[in-house]
Amino acid sequence: MSTIIYVPRDSTAVALGAEQVVAAIRREAEARGEAVSIVRNGSRGMFWLEPMVEVATPEGRVAYGPVDAGDVAGLFDAGLLKGGTHALSQGLTDKIDFLKNQERLTFARVGITDPVSLSDYIAHEGYAGLQRTLTMDGAAIVKEMTDSGLRGRGGAAFPTGIKWNTVLNAPAAQKYVVCNADEGDSGTFSDRMIMECDPFVLIEGMTIAAVAVGATEGYIYVRSEYPHAIIALNEAIVAANAAGYLGSNILGSGKEFNLTVRKAAGAYICGEETAMLESLEGRRGLVRAKPPLPAIQGLFGQPTVINNVISLASVPIIMARGAAYYKGYGQGRSLGTLPFQLAGNVLHGGLVEKAFGLTLRALLNDFGRGTESGRPIRSVQVGGPLGPYLPDHLFDTPLDYEAFAAVGAMLGHGGVVVFDDTVDMAKQARYAMHFCAVESCGKCTPCRIGSTRGVEVIDKIIADDNRTQQVHLLRDLCDTMVNGSLCAMGSMTPYPVLSALNYFPEDFGPVTQAASAAI
């Protein structure tokens, strides 16, 4: 019998040398006459250990990491195939603190299964949600979603059940389900992980959405920066079609759903849902004014469900285990779990799925274990490039949509980017304006021109060219952007800028000057 060895196909593992590790394992096993079968699983999301190699033993899966191709011979010498002890040993994978203390619902299979094996998916509760869905009518499915408390995980946190209900009740011959897989925010990678490491869960979630609202066509709009995700999704779609989980007669139910992957072309604004629709229709990604809501007039003018990858990937477990089960996690109006993404200068960076309510500090310390540089954490940006930079005194805020909003922060997509005390916050503020200038869709003047002026004004502040007056000007400009922009790109770019100025004035020049101007 051959020993099963797991080496992730996740793009982070690959970027850190997983292919070379696989080749080395094959070579070494052959040279030693050992029978091994290598499964390319997803990543567990403990990126400081990637490439992480696991071996199946009678006690469970045993982990080693981070493994370099050069370590492989030594690992075999140490009895890798029996889970032997080595300097890179991490023990039983499930017992590793970082994993053990999570609550993985959406990510239950990620890192465990072979992402593109349909039988593996089904063996791990896959398609149980769809099976149940097929016995229910649209209204009952939508009610289950509403009862679960699931809110959109793409940033705005709008209740998913309400959105689906609008599409369900919009009469039309053709409806669509579109998955927003543009994941443009820095510090976020949970969408990518789902697509690369458990693509069937997204496909199942979209299929359930389609059955619920009566849509027959679906698109996954994936950013071009994610070639590995596109490959995995297409492999999984082929398998699902072949087995009757997609196509013209889903599991003999007479329901139809056809799914297509669309590759984006490198524009941050195309993550905004109406810009994404323009892009899918073959145009420049200019933001549309709302109303009409996409739920009523969306893709090609038809009623369309638009949801983020994580929202849709959370649907199967809700349908399989029921709304009450999902709702049992979280607190207040932030129910269920969120996959937090620990990124930037953090020692243990990776994916942490937890119920809402944990504090940011616990996430940073208990899971992240502080900075990678070993220096103190000075600032954390939560919620992507439009999220404010938070100072230490806000780290005790619970991770909950309302609690974050109450302190002028936002959870967004759950990305957490850590900076140590060498960060220059004036530079970060300048970068936020610069990013807006590069990525603005160009439709509104405050965003298109204001961001360019913003960069210039911050440069003057840094150079102490009339600093006090320029700080006033910057605040004025931010005010105009907040109030005069059509979408969050222009109206939220001031958040990171003003938070840097308000919480870290000393980085903009002598404290007295910048701070006095703040009043």
Added chain:
Amino acid sequence: MNRQYPFDIDAAKAAITAHSQERGSLLPVLHAVQEAIGFIPADVVPLIADELNLSRAEIHGVISFYHFFRQHPAGKNVVQICRAEACQARGGEALAQHAETLLDCKFHATSSDGQFTLESVYCLGQCACGPNIMINDELHARVGADKLDRLIGAKRGTP
């Protein structure tokens, strides 16, 4: 500027017709053309316009809107360096500067020997392991100056 570049017009035509029937087909068509011949030449735009029944202006507007599409050929290797926040927090900007010196080339330009085109990218989704780069289709994580030297050296054909 009206430079002519050599490209395979038949490959471009095949790429256009392969995708022209999809709904909202312009992006898939442009992707296919760029994949087939490396960029989207001005001479191909009228062909696309004809096939999709769109104006040339509209197609130009789309090509110039999206960062991914290029109107001129790139160098032999395209080096993309992540400039977004999580990579910045891990030394990404120092790496970006090092790349400019190493390749003797500014961002959004091609080195004089035509070997490398240097580009910025805003997040590759590997944010816990930065600084991150992509050379052609290969991702590389935890890239410091030494690792960049090695990777670029290998592309130059020197050890």
